[in-house]
Amino acid sequence: MVQLPVLILQVNNMLLEVKDLTIEFHDHDRPETVVENVSFSLDKGEILGLVGESGSGKSMTAMAIAGLLPRKKMKKSGEIIFEEKNLLTLPRHDLRELQGDEIAVIFQEPMTALNPTMRIGRQVEEALLLHRDMTAQDRKNRAIKYLKAVELDDAERIYESYPHELSGGQRQRVMIASAMINRPKILIADEPTTALDVTVQAQIIDLLQRTNKKLGVAILFISHDLSLISRITHNVIVMQNGHIVEKGNTDEIFAAPKNDYTKKLIAAIPKVELK
Amino acid sequence: MLNSIRKTFRKYNNFFFNFGMIITLVFFVLAVVGCFYTPYNTTEMNVALKNSAPALAHIFGCDNYGRDIFSRVMEGIRNTFFISFFTVLIGSLMGILIGAVSGYYGGRLDEILMRINDVMFAFPSVLLALVIISLFGSGTMVVTLALGIAFIPSFARIVRSEYKKQASLDYVQSAKLMGAKDIRVIFVHILPNILPVLVSSVMIGFNNAVLAEAGLSYLGIGVQPPEASLGRMLSEAQSYLFSSPWYALFPGLAIVFMVLGFSMLAEGISSAK
Numbered sequence: 057m058v059q060l061p062v063l064i065l066q067v068n069n070m071l072l073e074v075k076d077l078t079i080e081f082h083d084h085d086r087p088e089t090v091v092e093n094v095s096f097s098l099d100k101g102e103i104l105g106l107v108g109e110s111g112s113g114k115s116m117t118a119m120a121i122a123g124l125l126p127r128k129k130m131k132k133s134g135e136i137i138f139e140e141k142n143l144l145t146l147p148r149h150d151l152r153e154l155q156g157d158e159i160a161v162i163f164q165e166p167m168t169a170l171n172p173t174m175r176i177g178r179q180v181e182e183a184l185l186l187h188r189d190m191t192a193q194d195r196k197n198r199a200i201k202y203l204k205a206v207e208l209d210d211a212e213r214i215y216e217s218y219p220h221e222l223s224g225g226q227r228q229r230v231m232i233a234s235a236m237i238n239r240p241k242i243l244i245a246d247e248p249t250t251a252l253d254v255t256v257q258a259q260i261i262d263l264l265q266r267t268n269k270k271l272g273v274a275i276l277f278i279s280h281d282l283s284l285i286s287r288i289t290h291n292v293i294v295m296q297n298g299h300i301v302e303k304g305n306t307d308e309i310f311a312a313p314k315n316d317y318t319k320k321l322i323a324a325i326p327k328v329e330l331k
Numbered sequence: 332m333l334n335s336i337r338k339t340f341r342k343y344n345n346f347f348f349n350f351g352m353i354i355t356l357v358f359f360v361l362a363v364v365g366c367f368y369t370p371y372n373t374t375e376m377n378v379a380l381k382n383s384a385p386a387l388a389h390i391f392g393c394d395n396y397g398r399d400i401f402s403r404v405m406e407g408i409r410n411t412f413f414i415s416f417f418t419v420l421i422g423s424l425m426g427i428l429i430g431a432v433s434g435y436y437g438g439r440l441d442e443i444l445m446r447i448n449d450v451m452f453a454f455p456s457v458l459l460a461l462v463i464i465s466l467f468g469s470g471t472m473v474v475t476l477a478l479g480i481a482f483i484p485s486f487a488r489i490v491r492s493e494y495k496k497q498a499s500l501d502y503v504q505s506a507k508l509m510g511a512k513d514i515r516v517i518f519v520h521i522l523p524n525i526l527p528v529l530v531s532s533v534m535i536g537f538n539n540a541v542l543a544e545a546g547l548s549y550l551g552i553g554v555q556p557p558e559a560s561l562g563r564m565l566s567e568a569q570s571y572l573f574s575s576p577w578y579a580l581f582p583g584l585a586i587v588f589m590v591l592g593f594s595m596l597a598e599g600i601s602s603a604k
Binding site: 164 | 438500501504505506507508509510511512520523526
């Protein structure tokens with residue numbers, strides 16, 4: 057695996073900074089803290105892995121960055137700084153300007169993340185329609201260009217199809233195309249391959265990696281699959297019970313984990329031994 | 332264009348849908364033709380033909396004033412059809428609006444809207460219509476409005492539960508994350524997804540509207556005479572039930588088949604895969 061150690065050293069390249077992020081739910085009698093004092097940063101062009109078991113707060117952290125946390129029944133403190141703006145306190149209108157333009161998200165389930173009653177073309181174009189002033193023909197051309205870029209062979213046909221006519225892998229490619237169409241600076245991939253089978257998984261990972269290299273988008277890659285994390289990410293953050301237990305260069309952590317929990321996680325990766 | 336229509340209809344190619352469609356189309360044609368042409372003048376009385384039995388000249392017979400029952404049934408179908416149509420239109424549009432806002436946003440707004448809805452729902456719709464009619468006077472317009480308002484709660488409730496279900500799905504989150512405004516998410520992204528449910532509930536709404544309109548007219552507060560109405564004809568025919576049963580039979584059959592047609596359409600749509 058070729059690594060890019062240069063990126064890690066350039067601190068001034070910081071794109072997104074999360075400072076002391078704490079998220080509490082207030083919808084029950086007792087407030088429940090799901091993320092506590094989480095701080096990290098994401099550099100330009102970096103692929104940052106966020107690992108942890110279910111309930112470790114990794115998805116919550118990502119949703120906070122995406123601006124998808126509900127505004128009510130929840131207490132959020134700390135700061136998420138992106139381009140000198142605090143995403144946690146940004147008014148909704150300003151947040152919408154960023155969503156789909158500077159920050160995009162890919163979901164776990166490509167089956168439900170696409171609108172079943174809308175043609176693929178329209179869904180890929182949605183972010184363009186909302187953020188760019190383009191003619192319908194320009195939008196279509198760009199959508200088809202991006203569908204081709206995610207290696208969908210007959211992009212023209214897929215542009216006209218409905219989600220149920222596509223396979224899981226194709227849908228996830230469509231999701232990536234629609235997320236990337238405005239050339240966002242940050243792409244949040246929330247377990248993008250969990251719902252796919254292994255061969256398709258590998259293809260999607262390759263695609264994400266190439267997208268990262270070609271377009272320079274920073275990817276926040278959330279997964280509980282450590283072998284995927286070790287393949288794709290430059291840096292990794294390990295979370296447990298809403299806390300960061302370890303963070304640093306992926307290769308270093310996988311070679312010599314310091315934290316007990318990380319050690320256990322890495323030991324749990326199944327290894328194939330050929331006889 | 333024509334191809335896509337054919338494609339849509341192929342999905343619904345089942346017995347219930349076809350049968351319901353045929354019945355509904357027949358009534359629709361009768362209603363539309365009834366606007367411009369009836370075999371006889373619907374208010375012209377002819378003492379000589381008083382309570383005469385069905386014959387070639389008057390295929391449904393004549394009523395107690397010697398008016399042609401077929402022509403009056405046609406007019407009645409026309410009135411019922413259009414009153415039902417606008418009733419459902421008002422009920423479903425307002426219902427969609429209220430249900431969508433309530434289901435999508437949830438929270439306190441949802442509570443308030445749904446409690447108001449419950450209060451309206453607890454009132455029998457015919458009674459609610461009666462209250463409105465007694466406040467604003469009878470007449471086709473008021474009846475339509477009254478029934479329309481009475482129909483809002485049931486639509487609002489169906490639409491709300493659908494929106495609640497859809498709002499938590501990933502595609503809605505995804506649309507929000509692309510920066511779509513709430514109004515766009517509600518009407519462009521979610522609405523098409525609840526159409527199957529909505530369409531069959533509209534059809535059932537039609538059913539109820541036909542029955543409610545006939546019921547109101549039967550009670551004498553719907554369409555006012557001399558204009559013909561199926562419900563009113565039924566109530567007038569009561570006194571002649573044994574001497575001239577055709578007077579009650581044909582308006583009654585018209586109501587039954589109209590309701591049957593809409594029910595079958597609803598069944599056909601909801602059972603389509």
